[in-house]
Amino acid sequence: MxxxxxxxxxxxxxxxxxxxxxxxxxxxxxxxxxxxxxxxxxxxxxxxxxxxxxxxxxxxxxxxxxxxxxxxxxxxxxxxxxxxxxxxxxxxxxxxxxxxxxxxxxxxxxxxxxxxxxxxxxxxxxxxxxxxxxxxxxxxxxxxxxxxxxxxxxxxxxxxxxxxxxxxxxxxxxxxxxxxxxxxxxxxxxxxxxxxGFQTFTNGATGAQLGGTPSVWDNFMWDNTAGKRWVDMTDAERATSSLNFRKLAWTGPNVSSKVPTVLAAGTQRLNISGPNAADAAGDFPIGTASFGVALSSPGVTGQLMPVVDQTNGTGLACNPLSGVNALAVNGRIALIDRGVCGFAVKAKNAQDAGAIGVVIANNAAGTAPGLGGADPTVVIPTLSVSQADGILLKSKLGKRTRTSSGVIANLGVDPNQYAGADKLGRALLFTPNPYQSGSSVSHWDTLAFPNQLMEPAINADLTHEVTVPYDLTFELLKDIGW
Known part of the structure; x- marks a missing residue:
């Protein structure tokens, strides 16, 4: 020993x-x-x-x-x-x-x-x-x-x-x-x-193994870009892998066999199209919300319109929308900036103005954040995009009129992939950029649906169950020896 x-x-x-x-x-x-x-x-x-x-x-x-x-x-x-x-x-x-x-x-x-x-x-x-x-x-x-x-x-x-x-x-x-x-x-x-034991003891930020010994976890984490397990990587490779957004999968046989039983068919996404979309056309990596309705197929489709309520051109939507902003988002999908107030507050103000969906752009570099909060009166889908993707989307809205942008957003799902799993059906681990100490790697990805107990934020729709068909937590613990 x-x-x-x-x-x-x-x-x-x-x-x-x-x-x-x-x-x-x-x-x-x-x-x-x-x-x-x-x-x-x-x-x-x-x-x-x-x-x-x-x-x-x-x-x-x-x-x-x-x-x-x-x-x-x-x-x-x-x-x-x-x-x-x-x-x-x-x-x-x-x-x-x-x-x-x-x-x-x-x-x-x-x-x-x-x-x-x-x-x-x-x-x-x-x-x-x-x-x-x-x-x-x-x-x-x-x-x-x-x-x-x-x-x-x-x-x-x-x-x-x-x-x-x-x-x-x-x-x-x-x-x-x-x-x-x-x-x-x-x-x-x-x-x-x-x-x-639902955690690795390896330092994800540096990739360094504790005392030079890998965690049992590291035998089951597979990076789809590097094509390696963590146990077979260098410190530098593990540090890179911990930031590899939605590319780190759990390969344990108990979890993998139960993914089709627990996770929904169809992974959530934002798809952009339309005559003014240009190089922004296609699917965007997203963060999901713990409030509102889950994305589904065929999803919600509408013109993407920004909220602008700050002198610097951003839109926080922390207060009821003005007449101009309400006209812009009514019957459409609102693009709102992160900051100052809670995500659910922003979504509710957009909903009250008639928006059919909300996209929240991050205000700091890194991947699309998960959107915590709770408000059962929010009944429209809400998701987030990274700061860089938010800037890209805003750049395509410059030719908009008061009620039309020519940029079409679909808040829906890819039916060919389980929600929270990679294309091979292996559950994804949480790998945001920048690294989140205490959360990165040792949780499920926030795209998992139904929401899972071991996501980095507690979602309002969780049950108290820890086993299939509701949850994958116990399956992972069985993979490591329980």
């Missing part, structure tokens, strides 16, 4: 204060036992005594109780799904995490230690997460069950102040009816999966 290593604070635990003043709750299941260790001090996080009314099957009467009950529900789902003779211990806290008025880190989790070349390891010279090591080894790898296998943190400020997604707190019900709120059980299940 190689010497175990503790990961960085971002994905793992520093355990110095673990034992003092903490209570734990354990839940036993037929397949695995998951032990939740409540790491919060009295009166905060999971111990917050703020009175709360029962909601959505959650019978807790304080905010802390409801949070802990939701945590136990997520543990129950994974406990009933996994098989391990060794208890899985999770040290969890709710604490302030990175937040702004429009974006927030919901949570983070990871293995506290990783191991390779232990008895029972399916692949030699490969790092495995602590919990998976115990499952494969058949015993506690360190002989010390007081050390948790997973460290998890969740945002205690979410939606509760003006600087942390105000109005969008965690929904603490167990019934999945979160509406505009952020479903805590879903977030917990997502972070559990990371701690169980």
């Amino acid at each position: 190689k010497k175990n290593k503790t990961l960085s604070l971002k994905t793992a635990a520093t355990l110095g204060a673990f034992v003092v003043g903490m209570s734990s709750a354990a839940a036993s299941f037929a397949a695995a036992t998951i032990v939740i260790v409540n790491g919060n001090a009295a009166g905060v996080g999971f111990n917050d005594t703020t009175v709360a009314a029962p909601v959505g099957g959650n019978s807790g009467t304080t905010l802390g109780q409801q949070r802990l009950i939701a945590f136990q529900a997520a543990a129950a789902k994974w406990g009933a799904t996994l098989t391990s003779s060794v208890p899985i211990t999770v040290l969890a806290t709710m604490e302030p995490l990175a937040c702004t008025a429009t974006t927030a880190t919901l949570g983070s989790a990871g293995a506290t230690q990783i191991f390779s070349d232990f008895p029972g390891a399916p692949l030699a010279n490969s790092w495995y997460s602590y919990a998976l090591t115990n499952k494969l080894y058949g015993a506690e790898a360190l002989g010390d069950q007081a050390v948790p296998q997973i460290r998890a943190r969740f945002n205690s400020n979410l939606g509760l102040n003006a600087n942390c997604l105000p109005g969008s707190p965690f929904y603490l019900g167990l019934d999945g009816n979160a509406g505009n709120l952020v479903d805590l059980v879903t977030v917990l299940e997502h972070e559990f999966a990371h701690g169980l």
Whole structure:
């Protein structure tokens, strides 16, 4: 067995204060036992005594109780799904995490230690997460069950102040009816999966393997441009691959066999045509939205018209559209710039002005971003394009009249490819440019539809299921040894 290593604070635990003043709750299941260790001090996080009314099957009467009950529900789902003779211990806290008025880190989790070349390891010279090591080894790898296998943190400020997604707190019900709120059980299940091994321990930004050893993940990541697995690449090749937008696929047999069962036939796209499209004609790489309707076939087709409401010629659509902009987008597809307000706000203002679809151009270099947010009243399709593609599209709109551009946009699907898979039917991993620490590579691509638990953002339409036919998460965990 190689010497175990503790990961960085971002994905793992520093355990110095673990034992003092903490209570734990354990839940036993037929397949695995998951032990939740409540790491919060009295009166905060999971111990917050703020009175709360029962909601959505959650019978807790304080905010802390409801949070802990939701945590136990997520543990129950994974406990009933996994098989391990060794208890899985999770040290969890709710604490302030990175937040702004429009974006927030919901949570983070990871293995506290990783191991390779232990008895029972399916692949030699490969790092495995602590919990998976115990499952494969058949015993506690360190002989010390007081050390948790997973460290998890969740945002205690979410939606509760003006600087942390105000109005969008965690929904603490167990019934999945979160509406505009952020479903805590879903977030917990997502972070559990990371701690169980849904991540590579190789540094995607630099391509460097931790301690010179590849992750078990790296054996199943295939770059369609390089024609190589990550385990066979140089550091420089891996760093390039982590930015290779929608070209990095997962080759594990369990996931690949279930892609046709889980993912929809037809991958979402933006197609541009029309007499003024010129060299902009064709398909564009896109980012998808967590709100509005999913793209479908034959999709929504209309003239592309820009919103212009700033003196520099950009259009933010953060307020109800003016008469001129409303005339331009009514019955057409609105091209809007990213910035200042939330994506769903922009889409709703365009919809209220009569737009039949929305394209949001990024305001920074890189690939088309995913569009987070929630608003059930948005019923038109919305997608994003990169800053460079937004500039290209705007350049083709210079000859427009007040109601016509001669540039036709179709927000639809390519029926010959599964949503979120490559052309060979292998699920795609998330590889945006620029690299997103904590998100790149260790999530599914945002084009996956139906939306998947392990995409980099939590989508409002997720269920609490982690298995087929709803979700590919457990299939990937089986590929790496679960």
